[in-house]
Amino acid sequence: MSSTDERRFEVLRAIVSDFVATQEPIGSKTLVDRHNLGVSSATIRNDMAALEAEGYITQPHTSSGRIPTDKGYRRFVDKIAEVKPLSVPERRAILGFLEGGVDLDDVLRRAVRLLAQLTRQVAVVQYPTLSASSVRHLEVVPLTPARLLLVVITDSGRVDQRIVELGDVIGEDDLGTLRDLLAGALEGKRLAAASIAVSELADDAPPELRNAVIRSATVLVETLVEHPEERLVLGGTSNLTRNVADFSLPGSLRSVLEALEEQVVVLKLLASTQDNGRVVVRIGEETQAEKMRGTSVISTGYGTADTIFGGMGVLGPTRMDYPGTIATVAAVARYVGEVIGER
Template sequence: MASSTEDRRFEVLRAIVADYVATKEPIGSKALVERHNLGVSSATIRNDMAVLEAEGYITQPHTSSGRVPTDKGYREFVDRIAEVKPLSGAERRAIMEFLESGVDLDDVLRRGVRLLAQLTRQVAVVQYPTVSASTVRHIEVVALNPARLLLVVITDTGRVDQRVLDLGGVVSDEDLAAVRGLLGSAMDGKLLSVASAAVAGLPERAPAKIRDVLVRVATVLVETLVEHPEERLVLGGTANLTRNGNDFGFPGSLRSVLEALEEQVVVLKLLAAAQHPGRVTVQIGEETQVEQMRGTSVVSTGYGAAGAVLGGMGVLGPTRMDYPGTMASVATVARYIGEVLAER
């Protein structure tokens, strides 16, 4: 679509998308003439609709005289959204204040997902920060009593892992200080994968008298560090799926979308396609390449702090969605989650 005739046809397509999203009803040429100042006769609009239908941008549901957009029509519409309209200043302040009052990483992500679900009235998903992007900010070793330790690992993404460890024997303050020093030098400031390898190698190089303690500590820490939090998703607004249930377009589709959400790996793959902070990716219908989600669109982006992408987040809903509004909400919430995490 490039010439002035094609530009006008795109205006017709845009009007059909807007009206169909707003009304859920197939759109006829008469309604377009009444609702939109397209500056041409109804005969011209009927002709434009015939061309749009022949080219696969709109289609006629068998029970109706009106037309609805196809996946290809939504794609053209989304590709022509020149820039995502920002939310208002009041909306942005409210979002920032809500996220800033989160007490830790878990709380900030849960709040972000709740907000996105409310703003878009769809299902919102956020992926926990990926292991590969996280570094150890600090390792703390606290003696709860002479035979019991508390290990606390804090990462630069704000993730805090705590493990209590029974030593099976008493450890002196001096030995504990040596263990603490070795762990700090092996882990502080290192990527989690590098830190876990360094910890695993500590016991064989340690003085004999603290080797047993280090073996126990290293075993617990390696498990903690190589856990895969990137395989954790926070979901919000799943009830919105049932509200939009009739929009998914084929029998049993709502159930299949719910099944795909339960198979977190499917959603993680979709989010992985969108790891660009500041850029919103839209996958429409069959572009998701997931059979259970062929009536579904995913609007997603990466969130991060200090230029690094920590994970993906976005919104999942029927292809009949408010793309400009959804894209603006996803972009804004992702940006503010990044800013809140960068401040911690």
């Protein structure tokens, strides 16, 4: 990059920084006064004219200063060499808060609350997708001699409980054998593979356990292949109302709120984030959703080193603190994955 290009990027960076902080168009005099750019105001004006001609900044009103365009934000984000990590106390506070969650639902609610508070944007977390989950443990609990409670626990923290009516009384020894058969077919397998394995158990089951195996397997298959509508946990929606001025087009804020309520658009954006540790920034029209115009979505996957459970991120106006938000989303996602993966 030439020295002129480097200087013009510094001018763009200064405009983005000031506009995010003040929400006011930035003029050349303001740049000279606030930033040590090392050139004259005339050079700054020439640089601003060049940036405007290239589509990185625009003049919202006659005789006003300049504001970044979506293209300008994209160039700024692409030039962020490295994300400033959170401090040790910040990381310790995040991990401690998440570890206080009593179950999967509580951990995700805490994650959303953290993201919304730290970024002052709308926070969204996708519940672990079933296709990515494996069966960690199966517990068989006798409720009566002819009724069992099956508890399926996945590696993403999901817990399903189902009752099986055996029809016949089962003894303690047979119960132990049944538990071993079912656990051997399920534990450590992805849900799809586990459902196939458990459905084939009856073929080789001992005659005296065949009925119990068939009834148990039927209930378990229904549990494993059942795909309820994917859910999102949302938090900080009220933060949008603090930034009403950022949604200047008629009906634009309402459209964003409708997209959040319907969840389909947001789920699609989060589902496309498949890499654990890589933060994706979509600015304005890059969301490819008409209702999301004027917004940016910063998202990443969360999970373990081997498995992505789902996506999480924040949504807000294109005028946002990108470096700080990227760092926060990355940190919270990392710790949510650790907390859920260790349970």
